[in-house]
Amino acid sequence: MALKPSEGELALLSGQDVLSSKTLTYEQLQLIMKTAAYYEDALVNKRRLFDMEGEIAAILFFEPSTRTRLSFEAAMYRLGGSAITVSETPQMQTSSTAKGETLYDAMRVIDGYADVIVVRSPKTGAGQESADACDHPVINAGDGTGQHPSQALLDIYTILKEHGHIEGLKVAVLGDLKYGRAPHSLVYFLKHYGCDLVLVSPPQLKMPEEITAEMRSAGIKVEETSDLKIGVAEADVLYVTRVQRERFPSLEEYELVKDSYTVNDEVVAAAKKGMSILHPLPRVHEIAVSVDSYPGAAYFRQAHNGVPIRMALLALTTGNVR
Amino acid sequence: MALKPSEGELALLSGQDVLSSKTLTYEQLQLIMKTAAYYEDALVNKRRLFDMEGEIAAILFFEPSTRTRLSFEAAMYRLGGSAITVSETPQMQTSSTAKGETLYDAMRVIDGYADVIVVRSPKTGAGQESADACDHPVINAGDGTGQHPSQALLDIYTILKEHGHIEGLKVAVLGDLKYGRAPHSLVYFLKHYGCDLVLVSPPQLKMPEEITAEMRSAGIKVEETSDLKIGVAEADVLYVTRVQRERFPSLEEYELVKDSYTVNDEVVAAAKKGMSILHPLPRVHEIAVSVDSYPGAAYFRQAHNGVPIRMALLALTTGNVR
Amino acid sequence: MALKPSEGELALLSGQDVLSSKTLTYEQLQLIMKTAAYYEDALVNKRRLFDMEGEIAAILFFEPSTRTRLSFEAAMYRLGGSAITVSETPQMQTSSTAKGETLYDAMRVIDGYADVIVVRSPKTGAGQESADACDHPVINAGDGTGQHPSQALLDIYTILKEHGHIEGLKVAVLGDLKYGRAPHSLVYFLKHYGCDLVLVSPPQLKMPEEITAEMRSAGIKVEETSDLKIGVAEADVLYVTRVQRERFPSLEEYELVKDSYTVNDEVVAAAKKGMSILHPLPRVHEIAVSVDSYPGAAYFRQAHNGVPIRMALLALTTGNVR
Numbered sequence: 001m002a003l004k005p006s007e008g009e010l011a012l013l014s015g016q017d018v019l020s021s022k023t024l025t026y027e028q029l030q031l032i033m034k035t036a037a038y039y040e041d042a043l044v045n046k047r048r049l050f051d052m053e054g055e056i057a058a059i060l061f062f063e064p065s066t067r068t069r070l071s072f073e074a075a076m077y078r079l080g081g082s083a084i085t086v087s088e089t090p091q092m093q094t095s096s097t098a099k100g101e102t103l104y105d106a107m108r109v110i111d112g113y114a115d116v117i118v119v120r121s122p123k124t125g126a127g128q129e130s131a132d133a134c135d136h137p138v139i140n141a142g143d144g145t146g147q148h149p150s151q152a153l154l155d156i157y158t159i160l161k162e163h164g165h166i167e168g169l170k171v172a173v174l175g176d177l178k179y180g181r182a183p184h185s186l187v188y189f190l191k192h193y194g195c196d197l198v199l200v201s202p203p204q205l206k207m208p209e210e211i212t213a214e215m216r217s218a219g220i221k222v223e224e225t226s227d228l229k230i231g232v233a234e235a236d237v238l239y240v241t242r243v244q245r246e247r248f249p250s251l252e253e254y255e256l257v258k259d260s261y262t263v264n265d266e267v268v269a270a271a272k273k274g275m276s277i278l279h280p281l282p283r284v285h286e287i288a289v290s291v292d293s294y295p296g297a298a299y300f301r302q303a304h305n306g307v308p309i310r311m312a313l314l315a316l317t318t319g320n321v322r
Numbered sequence: 323m324a325l326k327p328s329e330g331e332l333a334l335l336s337g338q339d340v341l342s343s344k345t346l347t348y349e350q351l352q353l354i355m356k357t358a359a360y361y362e363d364a365l366v367n368k369r370r371l372f373d374m375e376g377e378i379a380a381i382l383f384f385e386p387s388t389r390t391r392l393s394f395e396a397a398m399y400r401l402g403g404s405a406i407t408v409s410e411t412p413q414m415q416t417s418s419t420a421k422g423e424t425l426y427d428a429m430r431v432i433d434g435y436a437d438v439i440v441v442r443s444p445k446t447g448a449g450q451e452s453a454d455a456c457d458h459p460v461i462n463a464g465d466g467t468g469q470h471p472s473q474a475l476l477d478i479y480t481i482l483k484e485h486g487h488i489e490g491l492k493v494a495v496l497g498d499l500k501y502g503r504a505p506h507s508l509v510y511f512l513k514h515y516g517c518d519l520v521l522v523s524p525p526q527l528k529m530p531e532e533i534t535a536e537m538r539s540a541g542i543k544v545e546e547t548s549d550l551k552i553g554v555a556e557a558d559v560l561y562v563t564r565v566q567r568e569r570f571p572s573l574e575e576y577e578l579v580k581d582s583y584t585v586n587d588e589v590v591a592a593a594k595k596g597m598s599i600l601h602p603l604p605r606v607h608e609i610a611v612s613v614d615s616y617p618g619a620a621y622f623r624q625a626h627n628g629v630p631i632r633m634a635l636l637a638l639t640t641g642n643v644r
Numbered sequence: 645m646a647l648k649p650s651e652g653e654l655a656l657l658s659g660q661d662v663l664s665s666k667t668l669t670y671e672q673l674q675l676i677m678k679t680a681a682y683y684e685d686a687l688v689n690k691r692r693l694f695d696m697e698g699e700i701a702a703i704l705f706f707e708p709s710t711r712t713r714l715s716f717e718a719a720m721y722r723l724g725g726s727a728i729t730v731s732e733t734p735q736m737q738t739s740s741t742a743k744g745e746t747l748y749d750a751m752r753v754i755d756g757y758a759d760v761i762v763v764r765s766p767k768t769g770a771g772q773e774s775a776d777a778c779d780h781p782v783i784n785a786g787d788g789t790g791q792h793p794s795q796a797l798l799d800i801y802t803i804l805k806e807h808g809h810i811e812g813l814k815v816a817v818l819g820d821l822k823y824g825r826a827p828h829s830l831v832y833f834l835k836h837y838g839c840d841l842v843l844v845s846p847p848q849l850k851m852p853e854e855i856t857a858e859m860r861s862a863g864i865k866v867e868e869t870s871d872l873k874i875g876v877a878e879a880d881v882l883y884v885t886r887v888q889r890e891r892f893p894s895l896e897e898y899e900l901v902k903d904s905y906t907v908n909d910e911v912v913a914a915a916k917k918g919m920s921i922l923h924p925l926p927r928v929h930e931i932a933v934s935v936d937s938y939p940g941a942a943y944f945r946q947a948h949n950g951v952p953i954r955m956a957l958l959a960l961t962t963g964n965v966r
Contacts, residue, residue, distance in 0.1 A: 077404035101926035112948030282423035304434030399726035604745035626756030
């Protein structure tokens with residue numbers, strides 16, 4: 001049975017914003033993992049929770065992301081709380097920001113309606129801007145090309161659940177490592193654990209040098225390759241992301257590269273025994289459907305881990321873990 | 323006072339999907355009616371229910387249908403539960419399926435956020451496809467030209483409430499019987515009861531022969547007519563649906579036919595005493611507004627019956643009737 | 645500590661619609677203020693409320709207004725109740741009214757799903773039309789160029805909170821006084837209190853003569869000016885609204901006028917000590933951001949007052965204040 005964190009541990013995030021995976025300390029990271037395990041235990045055993053009864057989360061998606069929105073809402077309801085929601089598409093713009101209002105004003109008003117604010121925006125920096133406007137804790141659920149810490153947190157949680165530990169593992173990260181928000185956030189967390197990294201991408205989509213340098217100076221062993229087979233060879237974890245057509249100068253160049261980064265039965269057969277496969281989803285062609293039946297295919301379990309992780313974030317930042 | 327079904331009865335739907343009116347047995351149908359009456363009794367007497375406290379329904383409308391969505395949400399809240407909702411228009415497509423994700427993947431992810439899934443989709447077969455992806459029960463709330471069983475269930479429930487029984491009644495079904503999803507689903511349920519059918523439609527919009535044949539072989543007496551007056555003459559129940567302009571080769575042909583299928587004061591005056599009038603709503607011209615004050619005009623009561631019926635479906639499939 | 649209203653007082657609004665600031669009596673107004681204070685006390689002291697547990701509000705926005713919608717939802721959740729929501733943009737029109745259904749039919753159906761109905765519509769008169777269709781109480785949350793009483797109620801509540809009383813105050817109302825729904829509703833409430841009015845607007849956007857006449861005949865002293873400095877000179881309350889570009893024959897004429905109605909540090913410095921500044925929000929240029937740090941800048945507090953005011957409306961009309 002998972003244990004409730006101590007009062008001393010809980011103080012590490014109570015009243016705090018969660019805006020970026022770069023600024024979370026290892027102790028805060030550990031606290032989130034512990035709290036998520038505590039809540040997952042309650043979910044599995046169908047223990048009804050009242051930790052946030054009477055409390056309201058404002059879940060504000062100024063850019064659509066159905067699964068992230070629904071998992072934050074589900075997390076809030078599982079804690080006994082309620083949610084008030086904005087879910088906009090670029091075409092809609094129902095919010096008053098369309099009338100010329102600043103994000104600051106809008107957030108400062110909504111801050112008075114809720115106990116915690118979750119914000120997703122196409123605008124980089126919207127997380128920090130919201131936090132400046134709000135007295136209540138703000139959780140950044142993705143701001144443009146910036147950060148999306150709850151995704152990286154559920155990735156770490158998934159590796160811990162699948163393998164029991166991260167230390168000593170070899171983690172292969174595959175796909176668009178140049179622009180991908182998910183791989184960037186993930187490696188910033190992995191830095192805290194003594195694991196090896198294998199970065200697998202087309203040459204034009206390599207991880208930015210300042211990130212790999214930061215990993216290496218933190219003592220992380222980093223290999224880079226453009227060959228999926230080499231990359232997967234000794235990996236314990238394969239973290240797959242999409243290689244988007246838009247990143248290539250022509251459709252031809254994309255088509256050339258695309259199939260060489262698809263995880264299929266052949267790739268899985270050549271992998272180390274017990275390798276887990278993660279993907280932030282949605283997937284398109286990056287993982288063949290036939291791989292779903294492989295026991296190490298963890299991506300749907302990973303998506304489901306979003307609920308306890310977001311429960312932990314909502315309850316920890318508001319000081320409501322009971 | 324309505325009685326709670328027995329444990330043996332409840333087992334008939336616990337853990338089951340509700341995808342089609344064709345596959346529900348008479349025993350399951352009776353169980354749903356009994357449970358709806360049990361819950362309606364609680365609603366009328368303002369008894370607060372906790373049957374689904376702490377549970378979450380994912381209510382996913384990939385096609386707009388405001389009233390069906392709201393009545394499922396209301397049903398969930400009346401049971402003490404919570405709802406996470408998607409409400410999309412074709413123009414929006416906020417969900418990740420727009421990015422190329424399969425419905426299977428999307429549903430399998432959401433299955434981890436909720437205890438029961440209600441799905442509405444423009445795609446025929448989406449109900450079954452969702453059920454294949456989900457461990458939790460799936461309720462089909464309309465899939466393209468396919469099925470919409472909760473509508474037909476509330477229709478049956480309304481006839482039972484208005485008349486006390488269905489056996490021996492003469493049920494006239496009016497409108498577009500060729501393409502109409504509601505009339506098709508309804509007659510599949512009526513087949514279980516010893517009632518007579520009168521099918522009233524323009525000649526080009528008659529009920530498909532395979533359906534009338536199936537009714538007749540089940541012992542149902544079926545008359546067909548294109549004359550509303552003849553059809554209504556001895557009916558106990560008049561089930562009205564819309565004749566849509568789009569079904570006719572020209573606006574002229576539609577205009578010619580349209581008025582002859584409008585239920586107005588004259589039609590009501592010629593009807594059998596105590597005849598009830600049902601309509602799945604929304605109505606446009608098919609029933610004159612003046613008919614609303616006729617005591618047998620049951621269509622608004624029918625719409626309200628959607629709440630106890632959907633409470634029954636949500637609580638029965640999840641094994642939560644208490 | 646704020647006191648709960650007496651049973652006799654509560655009877656003044658139980659089962660009533662709230663459609664217009666014109667038809668609310670002074671006694672009803674006082675009851676709403678007293679109940680809002682009672683609920684705000686609970687919010688501030690984090691007392692969990694169960695006044696509307698098991699009850700449902702249908703919150704129907706057929707026109708977008710994110711902040712009003714969210715504050716009604718928050719109000720319902722703070723009372724322990726639930727909300728079923730429609731939030732449409734003109735482009736969406738997901739509701740069945742798009743299929744040709746009347747508002748009457750739509751509202752009469754939804755009336756069966758909920759215990760109280762909040763409606764916002766671009767159509768003037770939609771509040772009354774909804775009330776005609778519904779057995780449950782209807783709260784008008786803005787109907788076209790008509791009424792928006794909950795905004796004016798929170799304005800009054802804010803003045804009372806900021807100053808302790810309204811009697812004897814000088815209230816300057818600034819902006820588009822010809823078309824503005826907010827200033828019109830506000831002065832109809834102010835009429836009940838012995839305060840002085842200063843109406844400040846460009847000459848072409850003066851308050852309609854029938855309204856000023858009505859104020860004067862109720863004993864209210866009314867001054868009119870087009871000069872902000874004169875208007876503000878002795879004001880205790882400055883109520884700011886937007887002067888919209890669309891109201892002017894040309895952009896040039898608008899630009900000419902615009903800046904002379906901006907409340908900036910200079911305006912504030914010249915004001916009477918303790919003057920409070922209100923604005924229904926969203927603001928664009930009407931109040932300089934630097935004014936936000938002025939202690940009398942009450943507009944964000946005013947927005948937050950929307951929650952207790954809407955709690956009072958929801959609980960009073962349904963007879964649920966406990």
